[in-house]
Amino acid sequence: MKRDKNKEIGDRLRSIRERCGLTRKEVELQTNGEIKSASLSTFENNQSQISLRYLKVLLDFYRLKGVRSSYDWVISGDGMQPIEHEGLASNITAVKESAYFLQNNQNSKIITATTNRFSPYIKTGDFIGIIKRDSFTHELKLYTLMREDTPEFIFGKKDKETSLIYYIDRSDIVTQENDLPHQIYEVIWVRKQS
Known part of the structure; x- marks a missing residue:
């Protein structure tokens, strides 16, 4: 059975955001529109692929909110999973x-x-x-x-x-x-x- 990598990436992106306790709209507001809620929705719902530049911005934002994760984990499921600073x-x-x-x-x-x-x-x-x-x-x-x-x-x-x-x-x-x-x-x- 072939796995859908985009679906898994979307699920992992959603899990990080939810771990931060934020809605998509709150992410957009707190980044002054740099991360659009509509774009985030398309990534999380596997309707489009996230670029590496956008992924970096997103993970940097989540890091500032207290949750760290590796690029490897988001893209492939390997590497450091999301963890809170505490x-x-x-x-x-x-x-x-x-x-x-x-x-x-x-x-x-x-x-x-x-x-x-x-x-x-x-x-x-x-x-x-x-x-x-x-x-x-x-x-x-x-x-x-x-x-x-x-x-x-x-x-x-x-x-x-x-x-x-x-x-x-x-x-x-x-x-x-x-x-x-x-x-x-x-x-x-x-x-x-x-």
Whole structure:
């Protein structure tokens, strides 16, 4: 399934603005018309692509309002997600915890939650420590299936020669032989964003 990059960019732009607690009209008023609410609407609703110059102006404005984000994150979903200035100390701690986790756990990764689907347990922006597994355990646990570096959260458990998998996003339960077609990672810890 092909992903619509513009839709994702629009969603990320909207999430930054909403994190600042501003309407599009307030953005226009507070920038003295430099950022037009109509233009912002077309970007957020994926009706047109944002230029790099306009993106810079927009992210600089949001930074002045207390929310920082990287160009990489807005464009591709990689890089620094939006964080409030007050959360910087907490995020430095999270980065240190992440480095410690990676250093002490072979076959581990840190991913960032991109959905509030598991709120209040996991929210957008939370760091998630995962470790690669060859198969499920006999206990029901939360895992991610990695497809092209995009995590899909599942609950999984091994029962004799088959695996029981609950695909959360599809609300679908399947059983299959224990050899899984994708890389599976067990969710070990979640570090909340402030």
